[in-house]
Amino acid sequence: MKETLHIYTRVSSVSQEEEGTSLETQLELGIERSKKLGMKHKTWNEGGQSSSKDDLGNRPVLVNLLKGIDDGDVKHLYVWNTDRLSRNMNTWGMIRFKLIKNEITLHTPTGKQILSDPQTNLMLGIMSEISQYDNKLRTERFRLGRIHRIKQGFWKGGPPPYGYKLIDSSLVPHEEEKKWVSFIYENYKDGKSLDEIRTLLLNNGVVTRRGNPVWSHGSISKLLTNTHYEGFYTYTDKKSNETIRVPCPPIVSPTIILEVKKWRDKRSYGKDDSRRTKTSNEKYNYLLRDFLICGHCGSRFGGNHKKTQTSYYYCSQKQKNFQNTHTEKYTVCESKRNIRIDVTDELVWDTVLDIVSKSHLFMESVKSELVENDKSYGKTKDELKKLQLKVNKIDKEIKDVTDSIINLETIKILGQRDKDEVEKIIKNLEEHRLKLSGKKEKTILSMSEEEKNQKWVDWVKEFGDRIGEMKKSDFKFEEKKKFLEGVVEKIVVKNTDVQEHELKIEFRLPYVGDKLVWNDEEKKSKGYILKNGKRSKVLRVNLLKKSLT
């Protein structure tokens, strides 16, 4: 393909009169040159422009030509003399820089021009250093600007997390997605596995952000560890390693978050949900699995439910060993035997029920809760309402402070007020906002305490007056489990040398063998005191035999 000689012509008011420099002459000589070189030609005619201000501002044709050079469309350029391009030193320097950088051959009537000389090379070197420096500066300004905006509560960039949308660059709850976030949390809290949650989502036609109807374990698991729903997220600036804690609107209640955290710790030993995804029998609901802890190695217990054969609880260390045999996590667990699920469930249920129903402490707490019941229930509810109002008020205040900061930023940029003065105010406001965030977190924490209180009241209401009938009637499995959660902390399992197991049931309160001591045995009207019992009960039994009796 034939190359093109780009002919740039211009007359300046000063040199216009010069012999042989009219536009026509310039063009004619240019075309002649192109023929000699065996090239096509293209004309770029600037015409006559006032050169009183010789920069690119009044040279639209040259600007276009330079763009062609940058784009790689122009390789050969012809001018009458280099003055045509610019008389101005700075502009000429810039043009020459472009020509050399893009390896343009510059032709004049006297032949090809050599643009690079040692001095020019030095200048090019410096210019490229400066442009790199400029780029770095721009990146740095961009980085600082971004950190500043994040500190003001704006989203860090990228798509918002599931459950949120962006309005004016801030995270705002997404009404539809928010519902499903709560749904996932609630179900996980209620003991559903990731698999089960996935199925529930599928059945409800809930799609992921990418429109996928099948949620991955990873994405559900990630959602359950996402701090946004709690009301904040952190951003770490890679360069300074500074971590910023940014508040955002919470969408899951603190109580549920705390419970999910507890569950997550319970369910995972080592890797995320490894037990639950690996066992095929995870759908079976175990009464005691989550209470059992191995007295030899401290691991949680797993359950192995079989429909036709005997089912066992076992120290999960066995699985762990299998996974970690060659890692430093490898420890030997001395527990040798599993324990039968049926026998253990029955024994623990009977024992706990017996101890709790005989406990004066338990009765006392039920009595006082029931006496206070409506009053304290109402109090808790009122308290919760009050705390929620407080959170709302703080939120409003945070928003106002943020608005003021943004306002002041604008004022600073526009230079409407003294910069130092404005910055000082902004700094104060930012400190104030930080304090507000702290206050908000504290309030949310006391809300979760209050909610826990309320749950205890609910629990007592549900079981307190039924403790007598519990022994007789067949209790629903879920109710049994709920009852145990209210009184039992954990159960430590050991096997002894003989054919025996040791079960240590640890209670939440010292219920075991507590005593009621009358101040005066003769005059009961003088009242009594409660003597605390023990917190734990140790049982030694063979948990491999079919029945205890």
Ligand SMILES: [Zn+2]
């Ligand atoms: Zn163990």
